[in-house]
Amino acid sequence: MLGRLGRLVPAAVRSVQESFHTLQARTSVMGKPNVIFVLGGPGAGKGTQCARIVESFGYVHLSAGDLLRAERIAPGSEFGELIEHHITNGTIVPVEITCSLLERAMTKSEKNDFLIDGFPRNEDNLTGWNKQMGEKVNVRRVLFFHCSQDICTARCLARGAAGSGRTDDNEESLRKRFVTYETATMPIIRHYEAMNLVSQIDASRSPDECYAEVEEILNKL
Template identity: 55%
Template sequence: MGTKVLKPKVIFVLGPPGSGKGTQCVRLASEFNYVHLSAGELLRQEKSKPDSKYRKLIDTYMKEGKLVPVAISCGLLKKAMFESQRDKFLIDGFPRNKDNVDGWNKDVAGYVDLQFVLFFDCPLEICIKRCLKRGAETGRDDDNEESLRKRIKTYISESSPIIQHYNMLKLVHAVDASKEPDDVYKDVKNLMLKYNPKSCYFILFQF
């Protein structure tokens, strides 16, 4: 019998800035053996590389609260997935606009199994307070009031329609992210237990 080949499994994790996506993904990745890939963190890492040809472009887009071109975001995600050689991924903060969806569908969708979209639903006023607190504690340069106003505007105009798009496809599972982190995690964990995906025997990437 030949080696069984299955497509890597992907869960998109979406929500406004400060909704707790990253915090919850770290816990989920550990308990359910997923690789947590944060689109934003991959961009920040790329921005920090002195020899990156995208460094200045990424920095400008992030400071303006704009979404980086999909060729860059999707390319970094594909590279991280391939290098991990793992079979289950939480993709945090992607796709965030129609361009992201189109780029993903063109270059990646055919090689993976999109399980569902995990949506962290949280009032924007709570998200803003969380981001400002995080910025004061960590010094993250896009967690300031000016950048946040732009990021929230982008989220409302470009990211919200994407959540509606996947909702029409019956792929969205929403959780109340305004609660305390432990309570949010209980809800997310119960959702994940319903899927309990099995690992592949062999991972094949042909991007």
């Protein structure tokens, strides 16, 4: 099964890339887009904070997870099954697909300031992003929402019980997602820390308290 799913990746990337103009053409007119990465464990409140940033600062919020979930159920999607396999198992979708979906969304938006939520999540993501997008955008900051696994898990389970519609808001998937987060995503955060690009926010606090700190960070950019 995995062999067949793996063969879908090249076709998926071609399908995405052939449907839209590249970001490179857009850049020649508007200049390089500005990107802020938003990272943190499942349930750390990334989406909530991104919504407030959009409202106050006018950024376009691109959730890597939301783009993948939308593509998974899109009618006629060539690689929905591949995405479903990775999401259900708490593993990471091939970077070629995620980068292509992000590039497509950025090009389609015709805006210049973006929050990219939940990406890059591992070394392969980072390498693929730098190869495909590194020369096309300016990465200005990484917002790192730090929260304990217990708090994050409780939030995700409550979200699932409230009808989030996410197939990964369950204890088994969450355990796998946290293993992935600790072993794969934390090294990416450390990488950006070494570049003095990370702002760490205590996400165990209330949304209002978190946002007050976020607002202060963004006002300094």
